[in-house]
Amino acid sequence: MDTYPLEQEVPAMGKHHNPYAPEFRAQMVELVKAGRSPEELAREFEPTAQTIYNWVAQSDRDSGKRHDGLTTAEREELTRLRRKVRQLELEREILSKAAAWFARETGTVPEKGSNS
Template sequence: MDVSSLSNQQVLTMPRTRPPYPQKFRDQIVELARNGRTPSDLAEEFEPTATTTSGWLNQADRDEGKSAEGLSSDEREELRELRKKLRELKQERDILAKATAWFAREKGDVPPKSSGS
């Protein structure tokens, strides 16, 4: 099958990113880099780029307390969870505000919204 015969829909449904590398693989690459291999050497032998490998090294240093630059993985995970909880609480607040307004109108405590404004 030749690429020119593919429809636009088939081309657009291909994944744009690859799944994340498993943690065990990342740990092995970091270990190799710490044992003297350069990120560019590792990029030639394995799939991740030198930039990706350098990022993993920097993150490992933060996680182990060797660097104070940026968030550790635990802090990053906590921040992700807190942001998720904040989104949920904002949704709940909005739902409660709408329900309160609806009940107030039903009870007659608030005049109905006019459509002529």
Template sequence: MPRTRPPYLQKFREQIVELARNGCSPKELAEEFEPTETIIRNWLKQGDQDDGIRSDGPTTEEKEEIRQLRKKLRKLRQERPI
């Protein structure tokens, strides 16, 4: 069975993104810290979307709103047959 780990804290993510924006490569950060290079690149991409630098996907706030709406829809669909 695969091992899972708890999600990284938001403050930790922000620190890694800040280090990457200040010149450290994702590969260097991945070697020094636990997250993989791919995870760090995803955090950078999401940070750019949140800051308005990129517009090719939803921001973190929009993702949270979508998640909440889907949860509410699931609940309503379950209640409907009752």
């Protein structure tokens, strides 16, 4: 009898693939715009038809033909700004803790839990 059932191997959720090269994506988008179907390209190449549809939609957003989502530049800026916000929040937390520590060390603030 297995006494450690949580140690069983967990099946993979799905196949993970490294991102496709921008040149490859652009080529797939151009093939769709030239009349080939995403399903046909999916059979011939590796990405799924849905992935190719997504690339075409993103290309249309980037060129201004669609307005139902963020352009690639906007998405990159959003990612950069979120990263910056996380960094600033971390720095603020560190500074706040350091200020509290220095205040306690110099006796300018009573210890936590003190009634004074």
